[in-house]
Amino acid sequence: MFKRFWLETIYGLFFILVLAFLVSQVTAFKIFDVFDPIGAVFEDMESTDIVFSQLREDPLAEENLILINIGDLPRSGIADMVNIINSAEPKVIGMDMVFKYPKEDTLGDLKLSDAFSRVENLVMYSKLLNVDDDDDFDSLEVSYPPLFGYGETAFVNFITGAADQDDLKMCREFAVSESVKGQEELAFSVKIAQHMDSAKVARFLARDKDVEVINYRGNIFDYGATEYAISYFALDWYQVLNMEFAPELIKDKAVIFCYMGSELGDRKALDDKYFTPLNKNYVGKTHADMFGGVVHANAFSMIMSESYINEMSENIGYILALVILYLNIVLFTVIYKVMPKWYDGLSKLIQLIEAAALFSLGLFVFNSFNYKIDTTLSIVAVLIVGDALEVFFGVFVNLFTKEGRKELRELKKL
Incomplete structure (x- = not known):
């Protein structure tokens, strides 16, 4: 059971990374720009401007x-x-x-x-x-x-x-x-x-x-x-x-x-x-x-x-985002397994708190030490992990379990 838990978190990490890559490829073509007037307003802003x-x-x-x-x-x-x-x-x-x-x-x-x-x-x-x-x-x-x-x-x-x-x-x-x-x-x-x-x-x-x-x-x-x-x-x-x-x-x-x-x-x-x-x-x-x-x-x-003003390297930004993503996968997996009825509410609350904390941390470090840390990727990781992990367990994992495939077959009979 313990081994399965850690395997699921690792598979969940790879699933979210692949999903993020596919989404980034779609948005690279700017297909959704016409639906993003708010993004156009914020595109010339950085958090350090505050x-x-x-x-x-x-x-x-x-x-x-x-x-x-x-x-x-x-x-x-x-x-x-x-x-x-x-x-x-x-x-x-x-x-x-x-x-x-x-x-x-x-x-x-x-x-x-x-x-x-x-x-x-x-x-x-x-x-x-x-x-x-x-x-x-x-x-x-x-x-x-x-x-x-x-x-x-x-x-x-x-x-x-x-x-x-x-x-x-x-x-x-x-x-x-x-x-x-x-x-x-x-x-x-x-x-x-x-x-x-x-x-x-x-x-x-x-x-x-x-x-x-x-x-x-x-x-x-x-x-x-x-x-x-x-x-x-x-x-x-x-x-x-x-x-x-x-x-x-x-x-x-x-x-x-x-x-x-x-x-x-x-x-x-x-x-x-x-x-x-x-x-x-x-x-x-x-x-x-x-x-x-x-x-x-x-x-x-x-x-x-x-x-x-000194800046955090891009590679450190990627590593920080990856670490935060995996820690959240572990936390949310525990909640999903132990308290499934609480998952949606708790995951959203935790995501909001973490995103606000990371944003505030960037401002504090810049204001106090003239050091610019880019928490953008980390915040994105925090904001997507809850729903992405729910898709992973609700769709991807069920496809590889007998119970999940049985429910799909019963659905087809209906």
Whole structure:
């Protein structure tokens, strides 16, 4: 009897795994997508978004970086701002914008070129283009070299999964570095951090991860456009041109010039804007909530504070789900054999409690230790085991017992 019990649990495990595989093959063809409007709403959400947007305490403001909004200024205006900021002796200036071609305003181009030439540590925009057969990028989009080929370049690309500008641009992570024709190109935030503290960046690169999850800190003050913690100080274009700031604010800091609307708080600006986990409307998002320059700033802060997010490997996720599945098979088999009348109610109650516990565990670990454990497979295992095991005993096992086959024959006689 004891041996039969354990054999049944093992057979039950294989039955559920085969059943799950068959279901996954059917859903891979997206046959049921038309019946899943709720799934479409949740598909861009991760449970850890709740931690960022609801559970975490507001972090301290970033003291090593200042953001500058270029607004809709022409190149001559940007040149004036670069000269003003550069005179305050920042440690590094990053330009999160591209100047691809000369303009008809030749004087403006020359002014901007001259301004760039005066910056000691300058990081210029580059954009990765066209993946080749070896998964390397074959080219970079950069500013017009004869005029603006100063400083170093670093790529501004984010990992969003968006195929075009109309798609949801959800930014949770970024590539640390990429190979372009055999040459390494660092991410924009990494290159700027390297000028601030090369030792910290060396430790960051030593993690040897191709992709890093951004440990978001917060946003700029945007006059009520969002509800985030104010973690980054930003100057608007007119504040810089009118010298409405103390030079001490800039000295020895990292400065990023970027677009953040016609002026700070511009709610109509959509260019270079992304959805992030900080969005409090994490289900069915309607408005992108963070400009690209601020996303770079969050990645920079993560590197400078060395507060990284580590992730559980995919293989461990599979093993954890398999262990939880088998333990539940053993438990539910006992209930099925000993208390059959209680099976449906008890199994559903246990499934709900376990699923809630696993979901809460993922949030707790992420919030407390910056460690991302993927409990999705484990929760799925918990939610399917009760009904799947009932099918196993009610159909599969009965087919291989004399009593079960006898009942089928009697049914045929009716």
